[in-house]
Amino acid sequence: MEKQSDKYHLRTVNIPLTLTADQLTNIANTIKEYSDHFNTYAHWLTANETTSKKKAHTAMYANLATIHPNFPTGLNQTARDQVIESIKSYNSRWPNKKYGKTPKFSAKSYRVDARTISLKGNGTLTFSTVGKRVNTTIAIPKWFSDRYSDYEFAKWGSIGINRNGIPFVNLVFRKLKASEVKPQGKRIVGVDRGIHYIVATSDGVGYSGKKIRGNKRKHLHNRKSLQEKGTKSARRRSRRMGQKESRFTKHVNHIVSKELAYSPMISHYILEDLSGYGKKQQQKLSKKAKSLKHSNKRSSDWAHSQLLEFLSYKCEVTGIAIDFVEAAYTSVTCYRCGFVGKSNRIKGMFHCSECGFRIQSDLNAALNIRAKWLLSHPEIEGEQVDCEPTVMSCKSRRESKLSAGLTISSLRGC
Numbered sequence: 006m007e008k009q010s011d012k013y014h015l016r017t018v019n020i021p022l023t024l025t026a027d028q029l030t031n032i033a034n035t036i037k038e039y040s041d042h043f044n045t046y047a048h049w050l051t052a053n054e055t056t057s058k059k060k061a062h063t064a065m066y067a068n069l070a071t072i073h074p075n076f077p078t079g080l081n082q083t084a085r086d087q088v089i090e091s092i093k094s095y096n097s098r099w100p101n102k103k104y105g106k107t108p109k110f111s112a113k114s115y116r117v118d119a120r121t122i123s124l125k126g127n128g129t130l131t132f133s134t135v136g137k138r139v140n141t142t143i144a145i146p147k148w149f150s151d152r153y154s155d156y157e158f159a160k161w162g163s164i165g166i167n168r169n170g171i172p173f174v175n176l177v178f179r180k181l182k183a184s185e186v187k188p189q190g191k192r193i194v195g196v197d198r199g200i201h202y203i204v205a206t207s208d209g210v211g212y213s214g215k216k217i218r219g220n221k222r223k224h225l226h227n228r229k230s231l232q233e234k235g236t237k238s239a240r241r242r243s244r245r246m247g248q249k250e251s252r253f254t255k256h257v258n259h260i261v262s263k264e265l266a267y268s269p270m271i272s273h274y275i276l277e278d279l280s281g282y283g284k285k286q287q288q289k290l291s292k293k294a295k296s297l298k299h300s301n302k303r304s305s306d307w308a309h310s311q312l313l314e315f316l317s318y319k320c321e322v323t324g325i326a327i328d329f330v331e332a333a334y335t336s337v338t339c340y341r342c343g344f345v346g347k348s349n350r351i352k353g354m355f356h357c358s359e360c361g362f363r364i365q366s367d368l369n370a371a372l373n374i375r376a377k378w379l380l381s382h383p384e385i386e387g388e389q390v391d392c393e394p395t396v397m398s399c400k401s402r403r404e405s406k407l408s409a410g411l412t413i414s415s416l417r418g419c
């Protein structure tokens with residue numbers, strides 16, 4: 006399925022569904038069984054180090070069909086294909102660690118495709134569940150059909166239940182890519198996703214996270230006091246506040262990713278791979294989850310992966326490639342002399358105890374990310390960036406306000 010993104014621009018729209026209690030139960034059970042199929046295939050395929058559909062089918066299909074007799078065949082195949090995609094993408098990203106990680110189902114929805122969903126022009130939507138096939142009517146929101154009037158339904162989407170218990174469908178629409186969009190420039194740019202800056206690039210541009218952090222702190226404080234109250238209405242208000250906060254983060258992520266994707270003269274953005282890092286970090290965090298500071302950190306992991314998601318599809322349109330380096334030591338290594346030391350980061354500034362180099366710490370990380378990637382891609386002639394960025398202090402940085410109340414500041418030359 007994911008291969009569609011090579012040929013098409015894809016857009017997803019989320020639409021709530023009005024269904025009966027029985028249909029809702031069927032969806033909940035389908036998600037459960039889909040998850041079981043996904044994880045079973047994931048274990049088998051990883052253990053046997055294969056991405057063959059046929060082998061997976063022969064080995065597992067009958068078995069799964071016995072355990073879950075009501076699970077639609079089409080969904081069984083989709084779960085299998087989704088696992089295979091996930092393993093393939095891991096293998097191509099980490100060619101030295103093939104099959105090193107077993108994919109785990111974490112979604113709150115199950116995937117549907119031409120085998121299991123249909124949408125007619127009059128809004129009739131049908132899709133498979135463990136029970137009777139659901140047949141309902143939906144309306145595509147006007148803003149979406151206006152903006153993407155030249156898109157067609159890609160016969161692909163997902164069915165799930167949101168945190169308010171409302172069932173929904175995500176429908177994917179597509180448009181054929183006119184031609185391979187050629188990137189305009191040759192600049193390779195390192196991107197650090199941090200807390201001080203939402204992102205900082207090796208070109209010296211930083212998007213301040215101040216507003217987001219302030220928002221989070223405010224909400225966390227309010228939510229904490231509401232949770233201590235413990236009444237039903239307090240819990241409800243606390244939940245709403247969380248939703249408001251995540252809408253704000255989403256808004257900011259859209260703006261930042263758009264700015265990056267539409268920057269001229271860039272061929273590659275290089276980011277840290279945070280997928281492995283997140284898990285370890287989370288285990289550590291769960292012990293200390295009560296601390297305000299740490300829950301702040303955890304929610305920023307989520308925000309970081311959302312930013313990556315937005316950046317990926319926007320860059321697809323503008324033809325900028327996205328690649329990754331392993332996230333190790335990029336923030337504690339001195340960009341100038343390569344010295345690695347834990348105590349190097351002091352209050353947003355990186356201060357090298359070896360050579361005395363001073364630089365804004367997120368910019369240092371972005372430069373290291375870029376250098377690390379160039380080192381492993383000797384065939385790419387990246388335009389050289391200044392090895393000695395002029396930044397020594399960011400006290401007088403220029404900041405211009407963006408619509409979200411977000412600040413963009415130039416780290417270089419301040």
Ligand SMILES: [Zn+2]
Pocket residue numbers: 339340341342343344357358359360361362
């Ligand atoms: Zn140094």
